[in-house]
Amino acid sequence: MSVRMIDVSGKESVYREAWVEGLIRLRPELAKVIGDSWFIGLGNLASSISVAAVVAVKRAWEFIPLLHPIPITNVEVELTHGYDYVGLRVGAKTVAQTGVEMDALFGALTGLVTAWNVIKARHCVCGPNGDCRVVEEGEVGGLSFSGVGEIKGIEGVRVIRKIKGGLSSGNGTEGTGSINVNNAPSLVTLFDASNEPTYIGEAEASGFIKLKPSTVELIRSGGVEKGDVLATAQLAAISMAKRAWELLPLIHQNYLTHVAVGAEVKDNGVYVKVTTRNVSRTGSAMEALMATGAALLTIWDMVKKYEKDENGQYPDTEVSFIRLEKAVKTPMQ
Known part of the structure; x- marks a missing residue:
C-alpha cells in the first residue's frame, strides 16, 4: 500500500487557529512541590515546558511524515497545576492552505514529555507506615523508591477548539488559572x-x-x-x-x-x-x-x-x- 501527502495546492490560504489541551498525572506529593514557583527537579518547569512546546509547534512538519509545512504566526502556551496534575493548553495560528491542529497537538505532547523529563529528577519515597515525601535524587536514607509510578502518565490530549476563517476569538480559558511563566525562577539545568x-x-x-x-x-x-x-x-x-x-x-x-x-x-x-x-x-x-x-x-x-x-x-x-x-x-x- 502506498503513502501520500494530500495535495492542497488548490486550496485558498485563510486564517486558521487551533487550541489543544492535555495533562500529566502525578502523585499528589510530587504535584504539591511544584507550588507557585514552578521550580522542581531540573529547574524551571514552566519555562522548560513553554519553550519546548513553542519549538515543537514550529517544527511539527519535520516529525509527522505527511504534515504540510505551514507558516506559524503565533503560539501561546498556558499552564495550570492542581492536586495531582500539571496541565497545559497550546494555541497555534497560521494563514495557510491547511489546518494547524496537528502542529498544536505536537507542541502540547512535546511540552508534556518535557514536563516528565524535568520532574523525574525529584522522587517520592515511602516509609514503612505508608507516609510519602519528596526528596532529591540520591537522598534515599532508609526509605525505598516506589518506582516509575510517581508519574502516572499523560492523559486527555485533545483539540478543544478549531477555527477556520475570520479573526482570532481567544482561547476561551478565562478563569482557568493560567500563569505568566515570567513569574517563575529562570534557572534550568542539563544534568x-x-x-x-x-x-x-x-x-x-x-x-x-x-x-x-x-x-x-x-x-x-x-x-x-x-x-x-x-x-x-x-x-x-x-x-x-x-x-x-x-x-x-x-x-x-x-x-x-x-x-x-x-x-x-x-x-x-x-x-x-x-x-x-x-x-x-x-x-x-x-x-x-x-x-x-x-x-x-x-x-x-x-x-x-x-x-x-x-x-x-x-x-x-x-x-x-x-x-x-x-x-x-x-x-x-
Missing part, C-alpha cells in the same frame, strides 16, 4: 552526566488514540486515503526516537541501538507500544515516550478527515494513557 558510567538502557512506553468505529474499520480494511496508517506511524516513531534530543531541551544526545514499535488496532482506536535500547551515560525513557506520541499523532493526522464532525471539530478523538512501563539502566561491566 551533568560526565561522571556517570556507561549504561545498557532499555525503556518501554505505550499509549492509545481513541477513534470512531468507522475510522477503525477504514484502518483495518486499508481504506484510508493517505495510505498505510500503521506502517507510517511505526516509521514516525523510529525517526522520533532518534531525534528526541532535538526537541526536549534537557535530554542528552543518545546512542540508540534498537527501536521496536508495535501497533494494535482495537475496536475503539489504536494501541501503540515502543521499546528502546541504548548504550550511553543515560537511559532512553524520554525517547520511548516521544516515539509513542509521534506514532499516535501520525495516526491522528492520517485519519483526521474521517474524525471531524460537520463543524470541523474532533469530538471523539483523543490521545491518552501514555505510560512509561519500563525504564532500566544497567552499568556495563
Whole structure:
C-alpha cells in the first residue's frame, strides 16, 4: 500500500487557529512541590515546558511524515497545576492552505514529555507506615523508591477548539488559572552526566488514540486515503526516537541501538507500544515516550478527515494513557 501527502495546492490560504489541551498525572506529593514557583527537579518547569512546546509547534512538519509545512504566526502556551496534575493548553495560528491542529497537538505532547523529563529528577519515597515525601535524587536514607509510578502518565490530549476563517476569538480559558511563566525562577539545568558510567538502557512506553468505529474499520480494511496508517506511524516513531534530543531541551544526545514499535488496532482506536535500547551515560525513557506520541499523532493526522464532525471539530478523538512501563539502566561491566 502506498503513502501520500494530500495535495492542497488548490486550496485558498485563510486564517486558521487551533487550541489543544492535555495533562500529566502525578502523585499528589510530587504535584504539591511544584507550588507557585514552578521550580522542581531540573529547574524551571514552566519555562522548560513553554519553550519546548513553542519549538515543537514550529517544527511539527519535520516529525509527522505527511504534515504540510505551514507558516506559524503565533503560539501561546498556558499552564495550570492542581492536586495531582500539571496541565497545559497550546494555541497555534497560521494563514495557510491547511489546518494547524496537528502542529498544536505536537507542541502540547512535546511540552508534556518535557514536563516528565524535568520532574523525574525529584522522587517520592515511602516509609514503612505508608507516609510519602519528596526528596532529591540520591537522598534515599532508609526509605525505598516506589518506582516509575510517581508519574502516572499523560492523559486527555485533545483539540478543544478549531477555527477556520475570520479573526482570532481567544482561547476561551478565562478563569482557568493560567500563569505568566515570567513569574517563575529562570534557572534550568542539563544534568551533568560526565561522571556517570556507561549504561545498557532499555525503556518501554505505550499509549492509545481513541477513534470512531468507522475510522477503525477504514484502518483495518486499508481504506484510508493517505495510505498505510500503521506502517507510517511505526516509521514516525523510529525517526522520533532518534531525534528526541532535538526537541526536549534537557535530554542528552543518545546512542540508540534498537527501536521496536508495535501497533494494535482495537475496536475503539489504536494501541501503540515502543521499546528502546541504548548504550550511553543515560537511559532512553524520554525517547520511548516521544516515539509513542509521534506514532499516535501520525495516526491522528492520517485519519483526521474521517474524525471531524460537520463543524470541523474532533469530538471523539483523543490521545491518552501514555505510560512509561519500563525504564532500566544497567552499568556495563
